Amino acid sequence: MPNNRMNKSTISCAEIDRIAKASALELTEQLRERLRGDLSKMDDLFHSMDDIEVCPTKQSDYTDSACNTLREDIKQTSVKKTKGDCYAHYDESTGYFTVPKVINHDEPTS
């Protein structure tokens, strides 16, 4: 898709403050102004990638449409305790796990 972006980026002071907060940085007024200019230039650099056709390449491992959003907690039905290998020895009547003896003291050792 062609890039119809005509204007150069301008990043606002509020946006700089938001990024600084997310970066855990306190900026002086002078540095804030400089970074505003620098980030606007970097934004133009980022947007220079807009027109690059990447379709023939294999999708990157990182590309996942859902990865940029916070996942909502969805309650899943849990595996029944009587099912599944890890619950094979679960005794529903007692609520305990019973496991076979590993060492049988009654048997003579060779």
Place this chain on the structure above:
Amino acid sequence: MKYQGIAELINALQSKKISATELCRHYHDRVQKHDTTLNSVTHIARTSSMMRAKEIDEARANGEPLQALAGIPLLVKENFCTVDMPTTCASKALQGYQSPFDATIIKNCRRAGMVILGKCNMDEFAMGGSNENSAFGAVKNPWKSTHVPGGSSGGSAAAVAARLSPAATGSDTGGSIRQPAAFCGITGIKPSYGVISRFGMIAFASSLDQAGPMAASAEDCAILLSTMASHDPANDMTSVKQPDYDYQSKLNNSIRGMKIGLPKQYFENFGDQSVENIMQTAIKELEKLGASCVEIDLPDVKHCISAYYTIAPCEASSNLARFDGNIYGHRCQHSEDIDTMYARSRSQGFGDEVKRRIMIGTYALSSGYRNDYYNKAQNIRNLIRHDFDEAWHQVDVIVAPTAPSTAFQLNQFQDDPTKMYQQDVYTIPVNLAELPALSMPIGFVNDLPVGLQIIGKKWDEKTILNCAHQYQTVTNWHKIIPPSVND
């Protein structure tokens, strides 16, 4: 001072023409004499290095078996963890930090008997291409003190060029070994990603960072790489086992019949005619040795700057989140609450360039932008990899400029640091494609060295070292010492 490569120093030590103590003292004296101007060394471990050298001399005198590199001095870039010296990454944020462990590369060098002389200056957290972004102050180029040594391994490059040590470690995320090697007239190799363990190398951009040796010649680099490289699965999941670690095995092979690719994107519109003339002379020299050159096409490398300056700051902003004054380094004196303490400690600790890159990374990863920027950049990285994969069907190595010019003046890019990012245009594609590449000196323009880059197939360090070594057997550029330190 007469030129001596590491192989010659090994012979001199083994034949007892010189002792490890004498060698160590010689380099300490040179640091004391010349580094007040250069500012390339940040910490000198005089006592511990002299003790280690003495132990080696005693062992040799007693006829005990010693490793080949026993007694060879080494300087270490500030971003490699060392138990017996501070590791600061040239940042106030890590002022006074002493690591409880050695990086794997340092362990390997110590195990091989190398004597660690001290630590080298660098751009703070390896972010920069001029070594002006350091809490220890800027490093000067030994060829012209008004010019930069390159970066971020500028201290290592300047120190090796000035013969303050026969070797140094460097790290290369976007050209930080090769560009300073070119600016200072030495040889430096960035191996394929995964050859040298990254364990103990303080991370800048984890998917791009790779350590490597810096020395006078390709032969020295091959000797050092054979020691530094190792498989380290317990500590570094990106470390990859190699069939063997003898990088000297192909050095003396003829390069007759070797096919060299010259990427048209690297040579067309090359700005500096004097530098280009020198490169053409070097290419002719390689042809005289029997190699044949062919033009190749790498159509997507032109996008490397935008891809790299998206990926690297994103990874940096994540990696540097740990430096919050809580566990490591600097903590501010006064703060109202814990969030203020984090932000204030980081702001006092980091320099402006580090803050700039953290901000760029946080912006690119912030809500709504990650897919547009970071993921797009990763896909462009795949395109660049693919270009190189296609090229390897035609050629054995690729020869290209290391930098658009010779070393530039100090403060030249102070007004617009983002312009300096364009200087990395010839080195970045190699990091994005995880390939090995070295830079070697091939001449001078206005008394400043010019470097030539040789790029190899992934895991094929031996071929690029072979190509460089054969060039260096018929030329002497790597043996020339800067006049200001040649005594």
